[in-house]
Amino acid sequence: MSDLATHNIMYLQGVGPKRAETLKKELRIVSYEDLLYHFPYKYVDRSRFYTIGEITGDMPYIQLKGQVTSLKTVGEGRGKRMVGTFNDGTGIIELVWFKGIKYIKGQIKPDETYILFGKPSRFNNTINVVHPELEKEPNGKGSFIAGLQPFYNTTEKMKSSYLTSRAIFKLVQNVFQSYTSVIPETLPAHITGQLKLMKLNQALRTIHMPPNSEELQKASFRLKFEELFYIQLNILRLRNQRTYNLKGHIFSRVGDFFNQFYSQNLPFELTNAQKRVIKEIRKDMGSGHQMNRLLQGDVGSGKTLVALMVMLIAIDNKYQTCLMAPTEILATQHFETISEMLKGIDVNIGLLTGSTKKAARNQLHADLQSGKLNILIGTHALIEDNVQFNNLGLVVIDEQHRFGVAQRARLWKKNLSPPHVLVMTATPIPRTLAMTTYGDLDVSIIDELPPGRKPIQTSHVYHKKRLGVNKFVKEQIEAGRQVYAVYPLIEESEKMDFKNLTDGYEYIQEVYPNYNVSMVHGKMKPAEKDAAMQEFASGKSQILVSTTVIEVGVNVPNASVMIIESAERFGLSQLHQLRGRVGRGADQSYCILMTGYKLSNETRKRMEIMTQTNDGFEIAEADMKLRGPGDLEGTQQSGLPFELKIANLGKDSRILHMARNVAQDVLKNDPLLEKQDNAILKRQLKRLAQQKMNWAMIS
Numbered sequence: 135m136s137d138l139a140t141h142n143i144m145y146l147q148g149v150g151p152k153r154a155e156t157l158k159k160e161l162r163i164v165s166y167e168d169l170l171y172h173f174p175y176k177y178v179d180r181s182r183f184y185t186i187g188e189i190t191g192d193m194p195y196i197q198l199k200g201q202v203t204s205l206k207t208v209g210e211g212r213g214k215r216m217v218g219t220f221n222d223g224t225g226i227i228e229l230v231w232f233k234g235i236k237y238i239k240g241q242i243k244p245d246e247t248y249i250l251f252g253k254p255s256r257f258n259n260t261i262n263v264v265h266p267e268l269e270k271e272p273n274g275k276g277s278f279i280a281g282l283q284p285f286y287n288t289t290e291k292m293k294s295s296y297l298t299s300r301a302i303f304k305l306v307q308n309v310f311q312s313y314t315s316v317i318p319e320t321l322p323a324h325i326t327g328q329l330k331l332m333k334l335n336q337a338l339r340t341i342h343m344p345p346n347s348e349e350l351q352k353a354s355f356r357l358k359f360e361e362l363f364y365i366q367l368n369i370l371r372l373r374n375q376r377t378y379n380l381k382g383h384i385f386s387r388v389g390d391f392f393n394q395f396y397s398q399n400l401p402f403e404l405t406n407a408q409k410r411v412i413k414e415i416r417k418d419m420g421s422g423h424q425m426n427r428l429l430q431g432d433v434g435s436g437k438t439l440v441a442l443m444v445m446l447i448a449i450d451n452k453y454q455t456c457l458m459a460p461t462e463i464l465a466t467q468h469f470e471t472i473s474e475m476l477k478g479i480d481v482n483i484g485l486l487t488g489s490t491k492k493a494a495r496n497q498l499h500a501d502l503q504s505g506k507l508n509i510l511i512g513t514h515a516l517i518e519d520n521v522q523f524n525n526l527g528l529v530v531i532d533e534q535h536r537f538g539v540a541q542r543a544r545l546w547k548k549n550l551s552p553p554h555v556l557v558m559t560a561t562p563i564p565r566t567l568a569m570t571t572y573g574d575l576d577v578s579i580i581d582e583l584p585p586g587r588k589p590i591q592t593s594h595v596y597h598k599k600r601l602g603v604n605k606f607v608k609e610q611i612e613a614g615r616q617v618y619a620v621y622p623l624i625e626e627s628e629k630m631d632f633k634n635l636t637d638g639y640e641y642i643q644e645v646y647p648n649y650n651v652s653m654v655h656g657k658m659k660p661a662e663k664d665a666a667m668q669e670f671a672s673g674k675s676q677i678l679v680s681t682t683v684i685e686v687g688v689n690v691p692n693a694s695v696m697i698i699e700s701a702e703r704f705g706l707s708q709l710h711q712l713r714g715r716v717g718r719g720a721d722q723s724y725c726i727l728m729t730g731y732k733l734s735n736e737t738r739k740r741m742e743i744m745t746q747t748n749d750g751f752e753i754a755e756a757d758m759k760l761r762g763p764g765d766l767e768g769t770q771q772s773g774l775p776f777e778l779k780i781a782n783l784g785k786d787s788r789i790l791h792m793a794r795n796v797a798q799d800v801l802k803n804d805p806l807l808e809k810q811d812n813a814i815l816k817r818q819l820k821r822l823a824q825q826k827m828n829w830a831m832i833s
């Protein structure tokens with residue numbers, strides 16, 4: 135449909151330069167095509183007429199036919215309004231206008247029959263409609279829309295060139311009036327035929343002007359399918375290209391380092407899930423292709439251990455390996471646990487973070503370059519330009535959201551042939567989202583916790599019941615356990631949060647005078663942070679007061695209570711991450727979510743979900759349903775490859791699976807899309823990529 139794309143919206147009847155500018159700035163509409171792809175977000179059935187007797191105060195909208203029987207202006211100044219009565223022959227309701235009084239008064243005629251549309255509400259025992267839409271009964275022509283009326287996202291109301299939903303609909307109609315040719319198809323016939331999809335030409339007309347809900351359903355299905363299909367096709371094609379083009383290092387053997395660790399140093403049995411995942415990774419790394427794998431597993435499922443064993447395989451094959459963590463605390467902790475676990479095994483491990491001193495840093499650089507260092511652990515300091523590996527074979531990235539794709543790519547450049555990449559994430563990503571955001575990565579899932587873990591008991595407690603919590607905490611500490619108390623930290627109001635944290639610290643010191651309390655927050659110097667963490671990890675302090683710096687990966691198995699203050703300020707995934715800091719040992723653990731009484735429904739729901747399940751995937755799905763995929767923590771940075779215009783990852787998973795299967799089939803038969811039948815696919819992918827680039831340049 136290239137030619138719709140070349141029609142400038144400015145020249146459409148009813149637009150002009152000013153509106154064109156508004157459309158471009160606010161809705162990203164510059165061409166006829168953009169306008170047709172600005173889909174309605176809802177429809178209202180205007181084929182249904184009510185009678186006044188049927189109306190209740192809580193209906194979303196009503197439609198009546200009748201006359202305006204009186205109109206008068208009442209009140210003064212800011213309270214001034216116009217009140218009318220509307221009679222449909224079965225009763226009377228009240229109409230109210232606060233704005234545009236003069237204009238409306240001039241428009242309304244007493245004997246005319248009107249169609250009234252609006253939201254009813256009950257006020258002083260009468261039903262009224264504020265700012266109703268009134269239209270003359272149609273006489274064949276006119277702008278009245280019968281049937282399903284589309285509603286569009288509109289432009290900002292304050293602007294002089296404000297476009298209402300109705301105005302946008304009018305413009306859409308104008309496009310269809312001036313563009314009478316058939317809109318060319320964007321899916322090949324073998325796909326539309328196989329799935330009995332509505333043709334694009336019809337689907338676009340139907341989505342804006344649906345004759346009935348069945349047709350609307352078909353049009354919406356076709357457009358959603360197409361949107362998800364091209365995303366999948368694009369991702370799978372990239373993956374194919376990688377598999378065909380990028381040669382990977384071949385790790386053909388498992389040698390002494392791995393075996394020694396497995397037989398001597400590993401203090402427990404691997405879970406079946408860990409074994410399976412290690413097998414999957416080994417197979418990948420031995421295949422001759424470059425591995426790009428996402429290792430997903432709930433908090434505490436033993437991902438780091440898997441990563442370590444895979445790193446040993448790299449070393450067995452004479453390669454260096456590195457592990458990147460998102461924070462210094464985590465990098466240091468990884469360094470310590472890994473050094474501990476590899477005790478007695480002859481590997482050299484280094485730690486490189488922003489606070490590594492110059493002399494130590496130089497030494498690390500030299501040892502890396504000479505190949506003496508086998509494992510380098512660190513923060514993003516690892517990808518600075520002067521860090522040169524001798525032969526980097528495997529990169530493990532912990533919590534990739536914080537790194538971003540561009541940073542990942544910098545690692546490639548460090549080697550002529552790219553290292554294998556294993557990305558670990560504890561943020562459970564709903565399947566549907568993983569298929570779109572991480573679709574170019576293979577996925578391994580650890581879906582089993584080490585044996586003996588008891589499910590964490592979670593409760594939601596109001597501030598007023600704090601004394602009970604204090605008592606419980608004391609009992610736990612007396613029983614030898616340790617406690618986290620976490621306070622929110624939100625960037626915009628750091629000052630206030632800091633106050634929360636220090637107040638909390640003082641309060642806790644007062645309540646528990648006999649215990650040692652440590653505190654960590656993001657503004658501390660790394661050495662201070664480490665010292666405080668160390669105090670807690672070694673058991674010197676019983677309580678750790680902290681901000682969310684402890685959110686990922688901190689591992690103190692003896693800690694059994696997690697108190698989250700102002701829990702309403704955290705998203706579900708973050709709450710789950712925080713909760714994952716306890717329940718890492720054999721003791722029964724508890725998570726207490728503290729909030730005030732005044733909570734929105736959504737927050738209440740969040741607290742309820744947390745108290746009901748410990749399953750990270752269930753929580754992630756619920757999070758996506760509550761907040762929509764765009765908001766999902768940690769995913770904003772990675773971003774969807776395309777902005778979704780019509781499909782919804784929370785609701786359309788069935789269509790997504792179908793789209794993925796079809797894309798897979800297509801590529802199986804024609805990996806490079808060279809067949810004549812698929813020419814349209816190749817063209818369309820190119821067009822979508824171009825479109826994305828254009829928008830990136832404009833915005």
Ligand SMILES: Nc1ncnc2c1ncn2[C@@H]1O[C@H](COP(=O)(O)OP(=O)(O)OP(=O)(O)O)[C@@H](O)[C@H]1O
Nearest residue numbers: 402403404405433434435436437438439560584687
């Ligand atoms: N198979 C196992 N049996 C018993 N304990 C295990 C097993 N695997 C790992 N562990 C232990 O469980 C704890 C959590 O493991 P690890 O840190 O590897 O998990 P993780 O998935 O990386 O956690 P997180 O995402 O929270 O950082 C560690 O103390 C580890 O030693």
